[in-house]
Amino acid sequence: TELRLVGGPSRCRGRLEVLHSGSWGSVCDDDWDVVDANVVCRQLGCGLALPVPRPLAFGQGWGPILLDNVECHGQEAALSECGSRGWGVHNCFHYEDVAVLCDGEQRPESCEGSVRLVGGTGPCQGRVEILHGGLWGTVCDDDWGLPDAAVVCRQLGCGTALAATTNAFFGYGTGHIMLDNVHCEGSEPRLAACQSLGWGVHNCGHHEDAGALCAGAGHLRLSSGAHRCEGRVELFLGQRWGTVCDDAWDLRAAGVLCRQLGCGEALAAPGEAHFGPGRGPILLDNVKCRGDESILLLCSHIRWDAHNCDHSEDASVLCRLS
Numbered sequence: 164t165e166l167r168l169v170g171g172p173s174r175c176r177g178r179l180e181v182l183h184s185g186s187w188g189s190v191c192d193d194d195w196d197v198v199d200a201n202v203v204c205r206q207l208g209c210g211l212a213l214p215v216p217r218p219l220a221f222g223q224g225w226g227p228i229l230l231d232n233v234e235c236h237g238q239e240a241a242l243s244e245c246g247s248r249g250w251g252v253h254n255c256f257h258y259e260d261v262a263v264l265c266d267g268e269q270r271p272e273s274c275e276g277s278v279r280l281v282g283g284t285g286p287c288q289g290r291v292e293i294l295h296g297g298l299w300g301t302v303c304d305d306d307w308g309l310p311d312a313a314v315v316c317r318q319l320g321c322g323t324a325l326a327a328t329t330n331a332f333f334g335y336g337t338g339h340i341m342l343d344n345v346h347c348e349g350s351e352p353r354l355a356a357c358q359s360l361g362w363g364v365h366n367c368g369h370h371e372d373a374g375a376l377c378a379g380a381g382h383l384r385l386s387s388g389a390h391r392c393e394g395r396v397e398l399f400l401g402q403r404w405g406t407v408c409d410d411a412w413d414l415r416a417a418g419v420l421c422r423q424l425g426c427g428e429a430l431a432a433p434g435e436a437h438f439g440p441g442r443g444p445i446l447l448d449n450v451k452c453r454g455d456e457s458i459l460l461l462c463s464h465i466r467w468d469a470h471n472c473d474h475s476e477d478a479s480v481l482c483r484l485s
Contacts, residue, residue: 165323166206166242168263170221174287175209175267178221178260181229181242183250185384185391188229191255199235199245200263206241208319209267216262223257231255276355278315280375282333287321287377288460290333293341293354295362300341302354303367304329310349311357312375318353321377325458328374332461335369343367376460383424383459385480387438392426392482395438398446398459405446408472409434415454416462417480423458426482433479440474448472 167187171177180187200212231253235245279299280289291302291312312327343365347357384404388394396407417432448470452462 166203175265178224178262183229186227188227189224189260191228191231191253192259192261194232194234195261198237199233202235202239202242203263204265209265211266213264213266216264220262224260228253228255276353278318278354290336290372290374291315295341298339300339301336302373303340303343303365304371304373306344306346307373311345311347313349314347314351314354315375316377324375324377326376326461331370331372333374336372340365340367390484392484395441396478405444406441407478408445408448408470409476409478411449411451412478416450416452418454419452419456420459420480421482428483430483431481436475436477437479441477445470445472
């Protein structure tokens with residue numbers, strides 16, 4: 164089960180939300196204590212839990228309340244291993260949403276082998292950079308693949324890896340290229356524990372900088388349709404939901420999205436807010452897919468904060484329900 168802390172100053176402090184059956188929801192504070200919070204902090208790679216904050220420290224959530232009466236013993240590797248009343252069973256309201264404070268973000272970014280993702284819209288996507296000898300440097304994309312990205316995502320507490328990017332997908336880095344020919348099995352706790360040519364040994368340029376897209380970086384949903392496989396395209400980035408502009412939107416892009424959502428074949432790619440105008444930011448514009456991409460975020464597009472659209476141009480898809 165994926166977790167996130169939202170509404171706080173960092174990824175290690177905020178209102179607790181869990182992902183279940185494609186929907187994010189909150190956790191009720193009945194029986195919640197620091198033992199339960201410690202499991203969350205450990206799962207997120209955020210160190211130890213601080214005392215449970217006051218109610219509504221990071222505001223109320225919205226959507227489903229997914230867990231209630233959570234009871235952890237403390238040694239669990241994930242919150243989903245703890246006891247509870249079961250998914251969606253509760254007697255709560257959102258003013259009882261759990262918040263968590265971990266000490267992870269108070270630790271300085273000075274630990275040898277620390278990693279970060281740079282150039283994306285948040286801490287869970289971007290160019291991979293690793294700290295060695297007090298300097299940040301990049302990783303070459305030779306042999307870079309999903310198991311390597313999975314180690315980075317887990318080390319950052321960003322969930323599972325959606326994609327491993329190459330060819331400086333998130334822009335060119337600067338300075339040293341720290342690692343090349345990285346080979347991870349996928350179970351390593353840190354990227355520095357994976358095989359490589361050694362620190363600073365490479366035959367690359369920054370046009371080969373490796374990157375990662377983690378599950379904490381981008382979730383998709385289709386809104387306002389008659390079923391889960393049709394509707395207005397909405398993307399979750401930077402702790403907010405936003406829409407996609409219909410400039411250049413076509414059936415190839417719709418096909419990538421339908422496949423990513425497990426909805427089979429794309430039947431149509433209507434624009435002009437076919438399912439009504441959305442709200443919030445417009446997060447993508449001029450999306451152009453070849454059609455063979457594994458996820459929509461691997462298609463080309465102009466930079467994240469640039470568009471010339473309004474919500475009357477929101478993109479939509481109709482997929483074959485499967």
